[in-house]
Amino acid sequence: MNREDQKHDLEEQSENLAGITHRILVMSGKGGVGKSTVAVNLACALVDEGFKVGVLDIDIHGPNVSKMIGQKKRPMVVEEQILPAEVMPNMKSISIADFTNLDSPIVWRGPLKANAIRQLVNQTSWGQLDFLIVDAPPGTGDEPLTVSQIITGLRSIVVTTPQEVAKVDVIRALNFVQKLGVAPIGLVENMSHMKCPECGKIISLFGGNAGEDLSRSFSIPLLARIPFDPQVAILADEGRTISSYMRGSELEKAYRSLSSRVQEELMSQ
Ligand SMILES: Nc1ncnc2c1ncn2[C@@H]1O[C@H](COP(=O)(O)OP(=O)(O)OP(=O)(O)O)[C@@H](O)[C@H]1O
Numbered sequence: 044m045n046r047e048d049q050k051h052d053l054e055e056q057s058e059n060l061a062g063i064t065h066r067i068l069v070m071s072g073k074g075g076v077g078k079s080t081v082a083v084n085l086a087c088a089l090v091d092e093g094f095k096v097g098v099l100d101i102d103i104h105g106p107n108v109s110k111m112i113g114q115k116k117r118p119m120v121v122e123e124q125i126l127p128a129e130v131m132p133n134m135k136s137i138s139i140a141d142f143t144n145l146d147s148p149i150v151w152r153g154p155l156k157a158n159a160i161r162q163l164v165n166q167t168s169w170g171q172l173d174f175l176i177v178d179a180p181p182g183t184g185d186e187p188l189t190v191s192q193i194i195t196g197l198r199s200i201v202v203t204t205p206q207e208v209a210k211v212d213v214i215r216a217l218n219f220v221q222k223l224g225v226a227p228i229g230l231v232e233n234m235s236h237m238k239c240p241e242c243g244k245i246i247s248l249f250g251g252n253a254g255e256d257l258s259r260s261f262s263i264p265l266l267a268r269i270p271f272d273p274q275v276a277i278l279a280d281e282g283r284t285i286s287s288y289m290r291g292s293e294l295e296k297a298y299r300s301l302s303s304r305v306q307e308e309l310m311s312q
């Protein structure tokens with residue numbers, strides 16, 4: 044990107060992002076650990092507390108947010124400004140999928156991806172938001188790199204699962220966000236354990252303690268340990284969220300507690 048482009052981006056951005064208080068990137072070095080699930084359900088937990096939240100899905104190759112969140116409305120484009128659709132009161136969401144054909148694979152190289160994301164960020168008119176939550180694809184590639192360059196004041200939540208093998212990939216993600224100045228608010232360990240539906244015993248599904256180990260070695264908070272529950276995948280496929288459809292469950296409590304921890308950490312860090 045040349046200087047003029049950069050300046051233009053920052054000028055547009057300052058208008059479109061100016062009304063957003065906190066900007067959070069949800070990422071991980073590893074695929075399938077629950078980044079999109081965490082992004083969507085953290086957003087809902089924040090909305091439940093009365094905040095205005097936007098969710099931005101930048102996963103070009105596997106955009107899932109619209110489906111998980113039950114988003115049926117399309118964004119409107121008015122005079123080169125993208126107006127994200129309201130998913131529910133106080134929540135707006137936009138996905139790169141809104142501008143692509145979901146059934147055909149996208150074979151964009153780095154610069155094309157970066158351009159698409161830049162355009163989406165710079166031209167989306169969010170209005171006033173307390174939180175913008177950005178859902179990234181797995182890994183440390185062009186997508187998280189691009190948003191870290193263009194969204195000022197971006198912080199991160201890094202998602203892991205408990206097993207040892209997740210650590211190597213998540214360490215890479217933690218080093219990546221630290222290097223780019225996208226300071227981690229903390230870690231979320233997803234699918235930490237499961238409560239046996241028959242006897243209530245806590246089962247460690249994967250073994251390992253990656254969340255605590257990484258929290259210790261990087262001196263960052265472990266914000267939540269979220270249990271595994273088969274219901275999560277079923278709800279996600281139906282576009283239903285945990286806070287609306289699993290009221291009173293361990294999962295819902297874990298997300299409420301995650302939402303409080305994120306707010307505490309943002310106040311104190
Ligand atoms: N706590 C949980 N309990 C049970 N299933 C879960 C939990 N969290 C996520 N899942 C399920 O695991 C699958 C992967 O989750 P998700 O798509 O959020 O991961 P991801 O990290 O965003 O994946 P990708 O790397 O492809 O973007 C989904 O089917 C989701 O519903």
Ligand SMILES: [Mg+2]
Nearest residue numbers: 078079102107
């Ligand atoms: Mg995802």
